[in-house]
Amino acid sequence: MIKYIVRRLLYLIPVLLGVSFIIFVLFNLVSGDPTAVLLGKNATARQMADLREQLGLNKPLFDQYLDVVKSAFTFDFGHSWATKQEIKEMILQGAYPSLCLSLPAFVIATILSLIISLVVAFYRGKGIDLTVRVLCIAGQSISALAYILFFQYFFAYKMGWFEISGFEFGFPDFVPFVALPAIIFILLSLGPDVRFFRTVILDEIYQDYVRTARAKGLGEIPILLKHVLRNALIPIITYVVIQIPTLILGALLLENFFSIPGLGGITLNALNSSDFPVIKAMAILSSVLYIILSLLTDVLYTIADPRVKLK
Protein backbone atom coordinates (compact mmCIF):
# COMPACT_ATOMS: atom_id res chain seq x y z
CA MET A 1 0.00 0.00 0.00
CA ILE A 2 2.67 2.51 1.07
CA LYS A 3 4.84 1.37 -1.83
CA TYR A 4 1.97 1.94 -4.21
CA ILE A 5 1.30 5.43 -2.90
CA VAL A 6 4.97 6.32 -3.15
CA ARG A 7 5.05 5.07 -6.74
CA ARG A 8 1.97 7.09 -7.60
CA LEU A 9 3.53 10.12 -5.90
CA LEU A 10 6.63 9.72 -8.04
CA TYR A 11 4.46 9.60 -11.16
CA LEU A 12 3.05 12.98 -10.18
CA ILE A 13 6.42 14.61 -10.86
CA PRO A 14 6.47 14.19 -14.67
CA VAL A 15 2.79 15.18 -14.85
CA LEU A 16 3.37 18.28 -12.77
CA LEU A 17 6.40 19.20 -14.90
CA GLY A 18 4.26 18.69 -18.01
CA VAL A 19 1.43 20.86 -16.71
CA SER A 20 3.90 23.58 -15.75
CA PHE A 21 5.40 23.34 -19.21
CA ILE A 22 2.06 23.84 -20.95
CA ILE A 23 1.30 26.82 -18.72
CA PHE A 24 4.80 28.20 -19.25
CA VAL A 25 4.49 27.88 -23.03
CA LEU A 26 1.10 29.57 -23.01
CA PHE A 27 1.80 32.40 -20.61
CA ASN A 28 5.52 33.05 -21.06
CA LEU A 29 6.21 32.15 -24.69
CA VAL A 30 3.03 32.66 -26.69
CA SER A 31 1.51 35.56 -24.83
CA GLY A 32 4.13 38.11 -25.87
CA ASP A 33 5.43 41.17 -24.08
CA PRO A 34 2.85 42.55 -21.65
CA THR A 35 4.74 45.73 -20.71
CA ALA A 36 3.26 47.85 -23.50
CA VAL A 37 -0.25 46.92 -22.40
CA LEU A 38 0.52 47.46 -18.74
CA LEU A 39 2.12 50.89 -19.03
CA GLY A 40 -0.08 52.37 -21.72
CA LYS A 41 1.07 53.98 -24.92
CA ASN A 42 3.05 56.82 -23.32
CA ALA A 43 5.56 54.54 -21.70
CA THR A 44 9.23 55.19 -22.29
CA ALA A 45 11.63 52.46 -23.25
CA ARG A 46 13.25 52.92 -19.87
CA GLN A 47 10.03 52.28 -17.99
CA MET A 48 9.32 49.22 -20.07
CA ALA A 49 12.75 47.78 -19.39
CA ASP A 50 12.35 48.42 -15.66
CA LEU A 51 9.00 46.70 -15.61
CA ARG A 52 10.32 43.76 -17.56
CA GLU A 53 13.05 43.40 -14.98
CA GLN A 54 10.51 43.63 -12.18
CA LEU A 55 8.22 40.98 -13.67
CA GLY A 56 11.11 38.61 -14.19
CA LEU A 57 10.77 38.64 -17.98
CA ASN A 58 14.49 39.29 -18.46
CA LYS A 59 15.42 35.97 -16.93
CA PRO A 60 16.51 33.13 -19.16
CA LEU A 61 13.55 31.04 -20.34
CA PHE A 62 14.62 28.03 -18.33
CA ASP A 63 14.57 30.08 -15.13
CA GLN A 64 11.12 31.38 -16.01
CA TYR A 65 9.98 27.78 -16.42
CA LEU A 66 11.45 26.88 -13.04
CA ASP A 67 9.48 29.77 -11.52
CA VAL A 68 6.27 28.25 -12.84
CA VAL A 69 7.19 24.85 -11.39
CA LYS A 70 8.14 26.44 -8.07
CA SER A 71 4.85 28.29 -7.84
CA ALA A 72 3.02 24.97 -8.08
CA PHE A 73 4.56 24.03 -4.71
CA THR A 74 4.83 27.36 -2.92
CA PHE A 75 1.63 28.92 -4.29
CA ASP A 76 3.62 32.10 -4.59
CA PHE A 77 2.13 33.52 -7.76
CA GLY A 78 3.31 37.10 -7.50
CA HIS A 79 1.04 40.10 -7.78
CA SER A 80 -2.01 40.84 -9.85
CA TRP A 81 -1.47 43.32 -12.67
CA ALA A 82 -4.88 44.86 -12.26
CA THR A 83 -5.31 45.22 -8.50
CA LYS A 84 -1.61 44.98 -7.50
CA GLN A 85 -2.73 42.66 -4.71
CA GLU A 86 -0.81 39.54 -3.85
CA ILE A 87 -2.47 36.68 -5.72
CA LYS A 88 -2.12 34.26 -2.84
CA GLU A 89 -4.15 36.67 -0.69
CA MET A 90 -6.79 37.06 -3.39
CA ILE A 91 -7.17 33.30 -3.69
CA LEU A 92 -7.46 32.83 0.07
CA GLN A 93 -10.15 35.51 0.22
CA GLY A 94 -12.02 34.12 -2.75
CA ALA A 95 -11.99 30.51 -1.61
CA TYR A 96 -14.48 31.10 1.20
CA PRO A 97 -17.42 32.47 -0.82
CA SER A 98 -16.73 29.93 -3.56
CA LEU A 99 -16.83 26.99 -1.19
CA CYS A 100 -19.94 28.33 0.58
CA LEU A 101 -21.71 28.00 -2.74
CA SER A 102 -20.17 24.98 -4.40
CA LEU A 103 -19.47 22.59 -1.52
CA PRO A 104 -23.02 22.15 -0.15
CA ALA A 105 -24.44 22.22 -3.68
CA PHE A 106 -21.99 19.55 -4.83
CA VAL A 107 -22.69 17.25 -1.88
CA ILE A 108 -26.46 17.58 -2.23
CA ALA A 109 -26.31 17.11 -6.01
CA THR A 110 -24.21 13.95 -5.71
CA ILE A 111 -26.39 12.33 -3.04
CA LEU A 112 -29.58 13.29 -4.84
CA SER A 113 -28.31 11.93 -8.17
CA LEU A 114 -27.25 8.69 -6.55
CA ILE A 115 -30.70 8.22 -4.97
CA ILE A 116 -32.48 9.04 -8.23
CA SER A 117 -30.31 6.69 -10.25
CA LEU A 118 -30.85 3.84 -7.77
CA VAL A 119 -34.62 4.35 -7.97
CA VAL A 120 -34.44 4.52 -11.75
CA ALA A 121 -32.30 1.38 -11.88
CA PHE A 122 -34.83 -0.39 -9.68
CA TYR A 123 -37.64 0.50 -12.11
CA ARG A 124 -35.44 0.03 -15.21
CA GLY A 125 -37.33 -0.10 -18.49
CA LYS A 126 -40.52 1.19 -16.89
CA GLY A 127 -42.19 4.57 -17.39
CA ILE A 128 -40.35 6.38 -14.61
CA ASP A 129 -36.98 5.26 -15.99
CA LEU A 130 -37.83 6.57 -19.44
CA THR A 131 -39.19 9.85 -18.06
CA VAL A 132 -36.06 10.49 -16.01
CA ARG A 133 -33.82 9.68 -18.98
CA VAL A 134 -35.71 12.03 -21.27
CA LEU A 135 -35.67 14.78 -18.63
CA CYS A 136 -31.92 14.33 -18.11
CA ILE A 137 -31.06 14.53 -21.80
CA ALA A 138 -33.40 17.45 -22.39
CA GLY A 139 -32.20 19.26 -19.27
CA GLN A 140 -28.59 18.82 -20.30
CA SER A 141 -29.27 20.25 -23.73
CA ILE A 142 -30.39 23.63 -22.41
CA SER A 143 -27.55 26.10 -21.99
CA ALA A 144 -26.42 26.67 -18.40
CA LEU A 145 -26.66 30.38 -19.20
CA ALA A 146 -30.36 30.09 -19.94
CA TYR A 147 -31.05 28.38 -16.61
CA ILE A 148 -29.16 31.02 -14.68
CA LEU A 149 -30.72 33.96 -16.50
CA PHE A 150 -34.24 32.63 -16.19
CA PHE A 151 -34.01 31.53 -12.56
CA GLN A 152 -32.39 34.75 -11.48
CA TYR A 153 -34.98 36.81 -13.33
CA PHE A 154 -37.98 34.78 -12.21
CA PHE A 155 -37.26 33.65 -8.64
CA ALA A 156 -35.06 36.51 -7.46
CA TYR A 157 -36.20 39.52 -9.48
CA LYS A 158 -39.86 38.79 -10.14
CA MET A 159 -40.90 36.73 -7.13
CA GLY A 160 -38.36 38.21 -4.74
CA TRP A 161 -37.77 34.90 -2.97
CA PHE A 162 -33.98 35.18 -3.04
CA GLU A 163 -31.31 37.86 -3.08
CA ILE A 164 -30.59 38.93 -6.65
CA SER A 165 -26.88 39.28 -6.11
CA GLY A 166 -24.15 39.93 -3.59
CA PHE A 167 -22.61 38.06 -0.68
CA GLU A 168 -22.12 38.36 3.05
CA PHE A 169 -19.51 36.58 5.13
CA GLY A 170 -20.46 34.48 8.16
CA PHE A 171 -22.60 31.36 8.42
CA PRO A 172 -26.26 32.17 8.43
CA ASP A 173 -25.74 35.46 6.59
CA PHE A 174 -24.54 33.96 3.31
CA VAL A 175 -27.42 31.50 3.00
CA PRO A 176 -29.94 33.81 1.27
CA PHE A 177 -27.24 34.80 -1.22
CA VAL A 178 -26.08 31.32 -2.15
CA ALA A 179 -29.42 29.49 -1.96
CA LEU A 180 -30.59 30.21 -5.51
CA PRO A 181 -27.21 29.69 -7.21
CA ALA A 182 -26.87 26.45 -5.23
CA ILE A 183 -30.26 25.26 -6.48
CA ILE A 184 -29.23 26.03 -10.07
CA PHE A 185 -25.91 24.24 -9.49
CA ILE A 186 -27.79 21.15 -8.29
CA LEU A 187 -30.19 21.25 -11.24
CA LEU A 188 -27.32 21.55 -13.70
CA SER A 189 -25.50 18.60 -12.13
CA LEU A 190 -28.50 16.25 -11.99
CA GLY A 191 -28.64 15.55 -15.74
CA PRO A 192 -25.10 14.33 -16.34
CA ASP A 193 -24.78 12.74 -12.88
CA VAL A 194 -27.95 10.65 -13.07
CA ARG A 195 -27.15 9.51 -16.60
CA PHE A 196 -23.66 8.43 -15.61
CA PHE A 197 -24.66 6.72 -12.34
CA ARG A 198 -27.55 4.94 -14.05
CA THR A 199 -25.30 3.52 -16.78
CA VAL A 200 -22.74 2.35 -14.23
CA ILE A 201 -25.38 0.72 -12.03
CA LEU A 202 -27.09 -0.97 -14.98
CA ASP A 203 -23.74 -2.33 -16.16
CA GLU A 204 -23.51 -4.22 -12.88
CA ILE A 205 -27.11 -5.34 -12.70
CA TYR A 206 -26.71 -7.88 -15.51
CA GLN A 207 -23.65 -9.53 -13.97
CA ASP A 208 -23.66 -13.14 -12.85
CA TYR A 209 -23.23 -12.37 -9.16
CA VAL A 210 -26.48 -10.44 -9.21
CA ARG A 211 -28.24 -13.46 -10.66
CA THR A 212 -26.68 -15.60 -7.93
CA ALA A 213 -27.87 -13.18 -5.27
CA ARG A 214 -31.35 -13.29 -6.72
CA ALA A 215 -31.25 -17.09 -6.90
CA LYS A 216 -30.46 -17.38 -3.23
CA GLY A 217 -33.61 -15.39 -2.56
CA LEU A 218 -32.24 -11.94 -1.78
CA GLY A 219 -34.68 -9.12 -2.43
CA GLU A 220 -34.12 -6.60 -5.22
CA ILE A 221 -33.47 -3.69 -2.84
CA PRO A 222 -30.78 -5.37 -0.74
CA ILE A 223 -29.17 -6.54 -3.99
CA LEU A 224 -29.03 -2.98 -5.26
CA LEU A 225 -27.71 -1.47 -2.05
CA LYS A 226 -25.37 -4.24 -0.94
CA HIS A 227 -24.02 -5.79 -4.11
CA VAL A 228 -24.59 -3.54 -7.07
CA LEU A 229 -23.76 -0.23 -5.42
CA ARG A 230 -20.62 -1.66 -3.85
CA ASN A 231 -19.38 -2.84 -7.23
CA ALA A 232 -20.38 0.31 -9.05
CA LEU A 233 -18.45 2.38 -6.55
CA ILE A 234 -15.17 2.59 -8.47
CA PRO A 235 -16.41 4.52 -11.50
CA ILE A 236 -18.63 6.57 -9.19
CA ILE A 237 -15.71 7.57 -6.96
CA THR A 238 -13.61 8.53 -9.97
CA TYR A 239 -16.40 10.61 -11.42
CA VAL A 240 -17.14 12.40 -8.16
CA VAL A 241 -13.60 13.10 -6.96
CA ILE A 242 -12.37 14.29 -10.32
CA GLN A 243 -15.03 16.99 -10.27
CA ILE A 244 -13.69 18.58 -7.09
CA PRO A 245 -10.98 20.75 -8.69
CA THR A 246 -13.57 22.37 -10.89
CA LEU A 247 -15.55 23.07 -7.73
CA ILE A 248 -13.32 25.93 -6.71
CA LEU A 249 -13.99 27.55 -10.04
CA GLY A 250 -16.95 25.35 -10.85
CA ALA A 251 -19.50 27.94 -10.16
CA LEU A 252 -17.68 30.36 -12.47
CA LEU A 253 -20.79 31.50 -14.31
CA LEU A 254 -23.00 31.37 -11.22
CA GLU A 255 -20.59 33.56 -9.27
CA ASN A 256 -20.48 35.95 -12.18
CA PHE A 257 -24.26 36.29 -12.46
CA PHE A 258 -24.88 36.53 -8.73
CA SER A 259 -21.87 38.78 -8.01
CA ILE A 260 -20.40 36.36 -5.47
CA PRO A 261 -16.79 37.47 -4.82
CA GLY A 262 -15.32 33.98 -5.14
CA LEU A 263 -12.56 32.44 -7.22
CA GLY A 264 -14.78 32.18 -10.27
CA GLY A 265 -15.48 35.89 -10.02
CA ILE A 266 -11.76 36.62 -9.61
CA THR A 267 -11.00 34.53 -12.70
CA LEU A 268 -13.59 36.29 -14.82
CA ASN A 269 -12.51 39.74 -13.63
CA ALA A 270 -8.95 38.83 -14.49
CA LEU A 271 -10.17 37.73 -17.89
CA ASN A 272 -11.80 41.08 -18.54
CA SER A 273 -8.75 43.07 -17.48
CA SER A 274 -6.25 40.73 -19.22
CA ASP A 275 -4.73 40.04 -15.82
CA PHE A 276 -2.48 37.18 -16.95
CA PRO A 277 -0.80 36.28 -13.64
CA VAL A 278 -4.17 35.66 -11.97
CA ILE A 279 -5.39 33.37 -14.75
CA LYS A 280 -2.05 31.61 -14.70
CA ALA A 281 -2.28 31.16 -10.93
CA MET A 282 -5.80 29.75 -11.20
CA ALA A 283 -4.69 27.36 -13.94
CA ILE A 284 -1.76 26.11 -11.83
CA LEU A 285 -3.83 25.88 -8.66
CA SER A 286 -6.68 23.93 -10.21
CA SER A 287 -4.26 21.57 -11.98
CA VAL A 288 -2.32 20.84 -8.79
CA LEU A 289 -5.61 20.13 -7.06
CA TYR A 290 -6.62 17.82 -9.89
CA ILE A 291 -3.36 15.90 -9.70
CA ILE A 292 -3.59 15.47 -5.94
CA LEU A 293 -7.20 14.32 -6.15
CA SER A 294 -6.51 11.82 -8.92
CA LEU A 295 -3.94 10.28 -6.58
CA LEU A 296 -6.58 10.22 -3.87
CA THR A 297 -9.04 8.39 -6.15
CA ASP A 298 -6.45 5.73 -6.84
CA VAL A 299 -5.98 5.22 -3.13
CA LEU A 300 -9.74 5.12 -2.60
CA TYR A 301 -10.00 2.40 -5.25
CA THR A 302 -8.02 0.05 -3.10
CA ILE A 303 -10.38 0.68 -0.21
CA ALA A 304 -13.51 0.30 -2.33
CA ASP A 305 -12.29 -2.77 -4.13
CA PRO A 306 -9.56 -4.93 -2.60
CA ARG A 307 -9.18 -6.71 -5.93
CA VAL A 308 -7.45 -3.68 -7.42
CA LYS A 309 -3.91 -4.92 -7.68
CA LEU A 310 -1.36 -2.53 -6.32
CA LYS A 311 1.27 -3.47 -8.84
Place this chain on the structure above:
Amino acid sequence: MKENSLWKDAFKRLIQDKMALFSVVIVAAYSLIAILAATGLIASDWANEVGGANLPPSSEHLFGTDMFGRSVFAKVIRGTQIAMSVGLATSLIAIPIGVFLGALAGYFGGWVDDFITWLYTTFSSIPNIMLLISITMILGKGIFAVYIALGATSWVTLCRLIRGEVMKHKEREYVQAAGAIGGGHFRKLFLHILPNVTHIVIINTSLQFQFAIKSEVILSYLGLGVQGEPSWGTMIDDAKLELSRGVWWQLAAATTAMFLVVLAFNLLGDALRDSLDPKLKGK
Protein backbone atom coordinates in the same frame (compact mmCIF):
# COMPACT_ATOMS: atom_id res chain seq x y z
CA MET B 1 -28.29 -16.10 -46.99
CA LYS B 2 -27.10 -12.61 -47.73
CA GLU B 3 -24.97 -11.10 -44.98
CA ASN B 4 -25.27 -7.39 -44.48
CA SER B 5 -22.13 -5.47 -43.74
CA LEU B 6 -21.67 -3.90 -40.30
CA TRP B 7 -22.33 -0.42 -41.64
CA LYS B 8 -25.43 -1.39 -43.58
CA ASP B 9 -26.72 -3.22 -40.54
CA ALA B 10 -26.00 -0.30 -38.27
CA PHE B 11 -27.66 2.13 -40.65
CA LYS B 12 -30.76 -0.05 -40.79
CA ARG B 13 -31.01 -0.18 -37.01
CA LEU B 14 -30.42 3.54 -36.81
CA ILE B 15 -33.28 4.54 -39.07
CA GLN B 16 -35.64 2.10 -37.39
CA ASP B 17 -35.15 4.07 -34.19
CA LYS B 18 -37.52 7.05 -34.42
CA MET B 19 -35.55 9.19 -31.97
CA ALA B 20 -32.39 8.62 -33.98
CA LEU B 21 -34.14 9.48 -37.22
CA PHE B 22 -35.41 12.69 -35.64
CA SER B 23 -31.91 13.64 -34.55
CA VAL B 24 -30.42 12.86 -37.96
CA VAL B 25 -33.00 15.15 -39.58
CA ILE B 26 -32.26 17.97 -37.13
CA VAL B 27 -28.50 17.65 -37.57
CA ALA B 28 -28.90 17.60 -41.36
CA ALA B 29 -31.12 20.69 -41.26
CA TYR B 30 -28.66 22.61 -39.06
CA SER B 31 -25.77 21.60 -41.31
CA LEU B 32 -27.67 22.81 -44.36
CA ILE B 33 -28.48 26.14 -42.69
CA ALA B 34 -24.86 26.51 -41.65
CA ILE B 35 -23.59 25.81 -45.18
CA LEU B 36 -26.08 28.21 -46.74
CA ALA B 37 -25.14 30.91 -44.24
CA ALA B 38 -21.43 30.30 -44.71
CA THR B 39 -21.72 30.69 -48.47
CA GLY B 40 -23.66 33.92 -47.95
CA LEU B 41 -26.89 32.67 -49.52
CA ILE B 42 -28.99 33.35 -46.42
CA ALA B 43 -28.78 35.82 -43.54
CA SER B 44 -25.86 37.71 -45.07
CA ASP B 45 -27.81 40.91 -44.37
CA TRP B 46 -28.20 40.22 -40.65
CA ALA B 47 -26.58 43.55 -39.75
CA ASN B 48 -29.25 45.58 -41.55
CA GLU B 49 -31.97 47.37 -39.68
CA VAL B 50 -35.27 45.77 -40.60
CA GLY B 51 -37.61 47.58 -38.23
CA GLY B 52 -37.88 49.34 -34.90
CA ALA B 53 -35.82 48.38 -31.87
CA ASN B 54 -36.92 45.49 -29.66
CA LEU B 55 -40.05 44.55 -31.59
CA PRO B 56 -41.71 41.39 -30.27
CA PRO B 57 -42.12 38.40 -32.58
CA SER B 58 -44.73 38.93 -35.29
CA SER B 59 -45.54 37.60 -38.73
CA GLU B 60 -43.19 40.21 -40.17
CA HIS B 61 -40.27 39.56 -37.82
CA LEU B 62 -40.42 35.91 -36.95
CA PHE B 63 -38.32 36.08 -33.77
CA GLY B 64 -38.66 39.84 -33.24
CA THR B 65 -35.87 42.41 -33.49
CA ASP B 66 -32.97 43.32 -31.22
CA MET B 67 -32.05 46.69 -29.73
CA PHE B 68 -30.65 47.93 -33.03
CA GLY B 69 -33.72 46.81 -34.96
CA ARG B 70 -31.93 43.85 -36.52
CA SER B 71 -33.77 40.63 -37.20
CA VAL B 72 -33.24 38.11 -34.41
CA PHE B 73 -34.07 35.35 -36.88
CA ALA B 74 -31.14 36.29 -39.12
CA LYS B 75 -28.88 36.49 -36.08
CA VAL B 76 -29.90 33.00 -34.96
CA ILE B 77 -28.99 31.73 -38.43
CA ARG B 78 -25.57 33.37 -38.31
CA GLY B 79 -25.19 31.90 -34.83
CA THR B 80 -25.99 28.47 -36.25
CA GLN B 81 -23.19 28.85 -38.74
CA ILE B 82 -20.73 29.79 -35.98
CA ALA B 83 -21.84 26.95 -33.71
CA MET B 84 -21.63 24.29 -36.42
CA SER B 85 -18.29 25.58 -37.66
CA VAL B 86 -16.89 25.29 -34.14
CA GLY B 87 -18.11 21.69 -33.93
CA LEU B 88 -16.59 20.87 -37.30
CA ALA B 89 -13.26 22.61 -36.74
CA THR B 90 -12.87 21.03 -33.30
CA SER B 91 -13.50 17.59 -34.75
CA LEU B 92 -11.05 18.21 -37.60
CA ILE B 93 -8.36 19.07 -35.07
CA ALA B 94 -9.18 16.53 -32.37
CA ILE B 95 -9.88 13.42 -34.46
CA PRO B 96 -6.56 13.13 -36.34
CA ILE B 97 -4.53 13.84 -33.19
CA GLY B 98 -6.62 11.60 -30.95
CA VAL B 99 -6.78 8.68 -33.37
CA PHE B 100 -3.13 8.82 -34.38
CA LEU B 101 -1.70 9.10 -30.86
CA GLY B 102 -4.23 6.65 -29.40
CA ALA B 103 -3.46 4.08 -32.10
CA LEU B 104 0.30 4.41 -31.65
CA ALA B 105 0.06 4.12 -27.87
CA GLY B 106 -2.26 1.12 -27.96
CA TYR B 107 -0.38 -0.72 -30.67
CA PHE B 108 3.25 -0.25 -29.75
CA GLY B 109 2.98 -0.12 -25.96
CA GLY B 110 6.30 0.32 -24.16
CA TRP B 111 7.85 3.77 -24.05
CA VAL B 112 5.58 5.06 -26.83
CA ASP B 113 2.59 4.22 -24.67
CA ASP B 114 4.26 5.71 -21.59
CA PHE B 115 4.97 8.94 -23.41
CA ILE B 116 1.50 9.33 -24.93
CA THR B 117 -0.20 8.40 -21.67
CA TRP B 118 1.89 11.05 -19.93
CA LEU B 119 0.93 13.55 -22.61
CA TYR B 120 -2.82 13.09 -22.25
CA THR B 121 -2.66 12.82 -18.47
CA THR B 122 -0.88 16.15 -18.49
CA PHE B 123 -3.46 17.76 -20.75
CA SER B 124 -6.36 16.37 -18.77
CA SER B 125 -4.82 17.56 -15.51
CA ILE B 126 -5.57 21.16 -16.38
CA PRO B 127 -9.31 21.58 -15.83
CA ASN B 128 -10.99 22.07 -19.17
CA ILE B 129 -12.47 25.45 -18.49
CA MET B 130 -9.11 26.88 -17.31
CA LEU B 131 -7.33 25.56 -20.41
CA LEU B 132 -10.07 26.96 -22.65
CA ILE B 133 -9.94 30.35 -20.96
CA SER B 134 -6.13 30.48 -20.98
CA ILE B 135 -5.75 29.52 -24.64
CA THR B 136 -8.46 31.84 -25.94
CA MET B 137 -7.17 34.72 -23.84
CA ILE B 138 -3.58 34.29 -24.99
CA LEU B 139 -4.29 33.68 -28.66
CA GLY B 140 -6.45 36.78 -28.68
CA LYS B 141 -10.21 36.82 -28.70
CA GLY B 142 -11.90 35.43 -31.75
CA ILE B 143 -13.33 32.36 -33.36
CA PHE B 144 -9.94 31.01 -34.42
CA ALA B 145 -8.74 30.88 -30.83
CA VAL B 146 -11.93 29.02 -29.90
CA TYR B 147 -11.21 26.39 -32.57
CA ILE B 148 -7.69 25.85 -31.29
CA ALA B 149 -8.66 25.84 -27.62
CA LEU B 150 -11.47 23.31 -28.11
CA GLY B 151 -9.33 21.18 -30.41
CA ALA B 152 -6.51 21.15 -27.90
CA THR B 153 -8.79 20.02 -25.09
CA SER B 154 -10.93 17.45 -26.88
CA TRP B 155 -8.43 15.05 -28.43
CA VAL B 156 -7.74 13.59 -24.99
CA THR B 157 -10.95 11.58 -24.56
CA LEU B 158 -10.72 10.14 -28.05
CA CYS B 159 -7.05 9.26 -27.63
CA ARG B 160 -7.77 7.37 -24.41
CA LEU B 161 -10.67 5.44 -25.95
CA ILE B 162 -8.78 4.52 -29.13
CA ARG B 163 -5.75 3.43 -27.13
CA GLY B 164 -7.84 1.05 -25.05
CA GLU B 165 -9.62 -0.41 -28.05
CA VAL B 166 -6.48 -0.87 -30.15
CA MET B 167 -4.85 -2.64 -27.20
CA LYS B 168 -7.70 -5.15 -27.18
CA HIS B 169 -7.52 -5.67 -30.92
CA LYS B 170 -3.79 -6.09 -31.44
CA GLU B 171 -3.72 -9.60 -29.94
CA ARG B 172 -6.67 -10.84 -32.01
CA GLU B 173 -6.24 -13.61 -34.57
CA TYR B 174 -6.97 -11.47 -37.59
CA VAL B 175 -4.07 -9.22 -36.72
CA GLN B 176 -1.81 -12.22 -36.19
CA ALA B 177 -2.97 -13.55 -39.54
CA ALA B 178 -2.13 -10.25 -41.19
CA GLY B 179 1.31 -10.47 -39.61
CA ALA B 180 1.73 -14.08 -40.73
CA ILE B 181 1.23 -13.19 -44.38
CA GLY B 182 3.91 -10.56 -44.07
CA GLY B 183 2.03 -7.40 -43.07
CA GLY B 184 4.19 -4.81 -41.32
CA HIS B 185 3.27 -2.80 -38.26
CA PHE B 186 1.75 0.09 -40.14
CA ARG B 187 -0.23 -2.17 -42.43
CA LYS B 188 -1.60 -4.08 -39.46
CA LEU B 189 -2.40 -0.93 -37.50
CA PHE B 190 -3.87 1.30 -40.19
CA LEU B 191 -5.41 -1.21 -42.60
CA HIS B 192 -6.58 -3.90 -40.21
CA ILE B 193 -7.08 -2.53 -36.72
CA LEU B 194 -8.20 1.05 -37.34
CA PRO B 195 -11.24 0.17 -39.49
CA ASN B 196 -12.42 -1.93 -36.56
CA VAL B 197 -12.32 0.95 -34.11
CA THR B 198 -13.87 3.67 -36.29
CA HIS B 199 -17.21 3.28 -34.53
CA ILE B 200 -15.60 4.91 -31.49
CA VAL B 201 -14.61 7.90 -33.59
CA ILE B 202 -18.14 8.28 -34.95
CA ILE B 203 -19.86 8.03 -31.57
CA ASN B 204 -17.33 10.38 -30.04
CA THR B 205 -17.72 12.94 -32.81
CA SER B 206 -21.42 13.26 -32.15
CA LEU B 207 -20.79 13.95 -28.46
CA GLN B 208 -17.84 16.15 -29.36
CA PHE B 209 -20.06 18.38 -31.47
CA GLN B 210 -22.48 19.07 -28.67
CA PHE B 211 -19.65 19.76 -26.22
CA ALA B 212 -18.04 22.17 -28.71
CA ILE B 213 -21.32 23.99 -29.30
CA LYS B 214 -22.02 24.36 -25.60
CA SER B 215 -18.47 25.56 -24.94
CA GLU B 216 -18.57 28.06 -27.79
CA VAL B 217 -21.71 29.59 -26.34
CA ILE B 218 -20.10 29.98 -22.93
CA LEU B 219 -16.82 31.34 -24.33
CA SER B 220 -18.73 33.81 -26.52
CA TYR B 221 -20.79 34.84 -23.54
CA LEU B 222 -17.53 35.53 -21.68
CA GLY B 223 -16.49 37.73 -24.60
CA LEU B 224 -13.77 35.33 -25.76
CA GLY B 225 -15.55 33.95 -28.78
CA VAL B 226 -16.46 35.35 -32.15
CA GLN B 227 -16.10 39.13 -32.44
CA GLY B 228 -18.39 41.47 -34.37
CA GLU B 229 -20.72 38.70 -35.44
CA PRO B 230 -23.74 37.24 -33.70
CA SER B 231 -23.31 34.00 -31.82
CA TRP B 232 -25.84 32.30 -29.57
CA GLY B 233 -23.56 33.16 -26.65
CA THR B 234 -23.42 36.89 -27.39
CA MET B 235 -27.18 36.89 -27.95
CA ILE B 236 -27.68 35.40 -24.50
CA ASP B 237 -25.26 38.00 -23.14
CA ASP B 238 -27.41 40.77 -24.64
CA ALA B 239 -30.49 39.18 -23.12
CA LYS B 240 -29.00 39.54 -19.65
CA LEU B 241 -29.85 43.25 -19.65
CA GLU B 242 -32.97 43.00 -21.79
CA LEU B 243 -34.85 40.48 -19.69
CA SER B 244 -35.88 42.90 -16.95
CA ARG B 245 -37.42 45.12 -19.65
CA GLY B 246 -39.53 42.23 -20.87
CA VAL B 247 -37.49 41.54 -23.99
CA TRP B 248 -37.40 37.76 -23.89
CA TRP B 249 -37.34 36.74 -27.56
CA GLN B 250 -33.61 37.02 -28.18
CA LEU B 251 -32.89 34.73 -25.22
CA ALA B 252 -35.67 32.35 -26.23
CA ALA B 253 -34.53 32.17 -29.86
CA ALA B 254 -30.86 31.53 -29.06
CA THR B 255 -31.66 29.03 -26.30
CA THR B 256 -34.13 27.09 -28.44
CA ALA B 257 -31.81 26.99 -31.43
CA MET B 258 -29.06 25.63 -29.24
CA PHE B 259 -31.32 23.26 -27.33
CA LEU B 260 -32.52 21.51 -30.49
CA VAL B 261 -29.11 20.85 -31.95
CA VAL B 262 -27.48 19.81 -28.69
CA LEU B 263 -30.40 17.50 -27.97
CA ALA B 264 -30.10 16.02 -31.45
CA PHE B 265 -26.36 15.35 -31.05
CA ASN B 266 -26.96 13.84 -27.62
CA LEU B 267 -29.65 11.49 -28.91
CA LEU B 268 -27.61 10.70 -32.00
CA GLY B 269 -24.60 9.81 -29.88
CA ASP B 270 -26.70 7.38 -27.84
CA ALA B 271 -28.35 5.92 -30.93
CA LEU B 272 -25.02 5.49 -32.70
CA ARG B 273 -23.64 3.69 -29.69
CA ASP B 274 -26.60 1.35 -29.68
CA SER B 275 -26.41 0.62 -33.39
CA LEU B 276 -22.63 0.49 -33.87
CA ASP B 277 -21.46 -1.23 -30.72
CA PRO B 278 -21.16 -4.91 -31.65
CA LYS B 279 -21.61 -5.89 -28.00
CA LEU B 280 -25.14 -4.53 -28.01
CA LYS B 281 -26.08 -6.25 -31.26
CA GLY B 282 -29.39 -8.07 -31.03
CA LYS B 283 -30.26 -6.64 -27.62
